[in-house]
Amino acid sequence: MVxxxxxxxxxxxxxxxAGAHLRQIKGLEVRVFGEPMWFWKNQMPxxxxxxxxxxxxxxxxxxxxFTLDVYQKASGKRIxxxxxxxxxxxxxxxxxxxxxxxxDRRAIAGVERDASSFRVTIADGEVVRTKRVVVxxxxxxxxxxxxxxxxxxxxxxxxxxxxxxxxxxxNKRVIVVGGGQSALESAALLHEGGAKVEVIVRAPELKWLGxxxxxxxxxxxxxxxxxxxxxGPAGISQIVSIPALMQQLPRRTQDRLRIRSVRPAGSFWLLxxxxxxxxxTGRRILSASEEEDCIRLKLDDGSExxxxxxxxxxGYRVDISRYSFLPAEIxxxxxxxxxxxxxxxxxESSIQGLHFLGAPAAWSYGPLMNFVSGTRYAGNKLAxxxxxxxxxx
Numbered sequence: 009m010v011x012x013x014x015x016x017x018x019x020x021x022x023x024x025x026a027g028a029h030l031r032q033i034k035g036l037e038v039r040v041f042g043e044p045m046w047f048w049k050n051q052m053p054x055x056x057x058x059x060x061x062x063x064x065x066x067x068x069x070x071x072x073x074f075t076l077d078v079y080q081k082a083s084g085k086r087i088x089x090x091x092x093x094x095x096x097x098x099x100x101x102x103x104x105x106x107x108x109x110x111x112d113r114r115a116i117a118g119v120e121r122d123a124s125s126f127r128v129t130i131a132d133g134e135v136v137r138t139k140r141v142v143v144x145x146x147x148x149x150x151x152x153x154x155x156x157x158x159x160x161x162x163x164x165x166x167x168x169x170x171x172x173x174x175x176x177x178x179n180k181r182v183i184v185v186g187g188g189q190s191a192l193e194s195a196a197l198l199h200e201g202g203a204k205v206e207v208i209v210r211a212p213e214l215k216w217l218g219x220x221x222x223x224x225x226x227x228x229x230x231x232x233x234x235x236x237x238x239x240g241p242a243g244i245s246q247i248v249s250i251p252a253l254m255q256q257l258p259r260r261t262q263d264r265l266r267i268r269s270v271r272p273a274g275s276f277w278l279l280x281x282x283x284x285x286x287x288x289t290g291r292r293i294l295s296a297s298e299e300e301d302c303i304r305l306k307l308d309d310g311s312e313x314x315x316x317x318x319x320x321x322x323g324y325r326v327d328i329s330r331y332s333f334l335p336a337e338i339x340x341x342x343x344x345x346x347x348x349x350x351x352x353x354x355x356e357s358s359i360q361g362l363h364f365l366g367a368p369a370a371w372s373y374g375p376l377m378n379f380v381s382g383t384r385y386a387g388n389k390l391a392x393x394x395x396x397x398x399x400x401x
Contacts, residue, residue: 191321
């Protein structure tokens with residue numbers, strides 16, 4: 009049986025960033041498991057552009073040797089802003105090779121704990137014993153389907169995270185549900201690919217992320233309003249960029265700032281791409297029923313829509329019980345708030361040695377953990393904590 013100090017589950021931005029930081033701790037045996045950039049590479053639509061700014065799209069290593077700027081220079085290719093999905097994926101794969109070298113691409117089947125360590129079973133049956141497990145497994149299991157679509161068949165209804173290639177919907181009638189970036193950009197891509205698209209949003213109006221661009225025209229004073237992390241609206245952005253400051257606020261205030269920072273909104277550059285797409289706001293979908301090869305939606309104003317497919321851009325709701333590798337006994341032992349684990353210093357849960365990074369850390373550390381720019385804070389804090397609290401084998 010292989011014995012390690014730290015197992016990191018997941019090789020997306022948070023797993024790779026954590027691995028890069030922990031590899032710098034002398035004597036610590038660390039292994040990252042997972043297919044690098046899997047979610048971004050396989051579950052995001054081709055042609056997508058990152059909503060985050062250039063600076064906020066870099067992964068973090070301790071010495072800042074492998075930024076997006078460095079990658080652009082090394083690749084000899086000019087990368088436009090906003091950053092295209094394929095360029096970001098290739099950057100992540102380059103970061104992995106430069107900052108970590110080879111990683112273990114096998115999936116994790118299960119995690120068990122005993123008195124002093126964890127037994128991690130790999131999909132091929134091999135078992136690894138480790139002192140600590142860092143869960144950085146991303147948001148794919150948290151894709152949320154509204155209740156009215158829970159019984160709808162897959163051929164007629166799907167979540168936006170289920171598609172890499174949207175060209176299959178060419179000449180099809182597609183209803184996109186949701187008013188966030190994922191929904192609106194998917195609608196733009198579908199329209200540009202020849203689909204007949206309508207967007208239906210429950211909110212009375214769509215929110216657009218345009219104020220930052222205007223405030224930036226004020227020059228250096230704009231930094232008073234917006235953090236480089238590119239999370240949250242003016243003013244709030246500076247607060248949520250410092251999780252230690254967020255944690256000093258009353259819980260009710262933390263929750264308000266977290267919700268305000270991740271509320272559905274679309275990038276201003278989508279406006280022109282959606283000018284010929286019907287955007288129906290202030291309407292709730294009451295029911296969905298299948299009719300032969302199409303689906304009929306009933307709305308709260310009495311109107312109906314018939315489509316060949318409904319694409320749910322309804323976001324994600326964190327629920328760590330959906331991680332298939334975490335058994336029921338571990339989930340039951342964790343202190344949680346809803347689907348979020350309650351985390352202490354070093355992103356450690358109520359189970360000693362079990363840590364969570366990324367979106368599951370957002371209840372404890374704030375909305376920064378939902379974004380790539382949060383990898384800087386997470387990597388630094390995790391490495392600092394483990395350096396003090398983990399004795400190398």
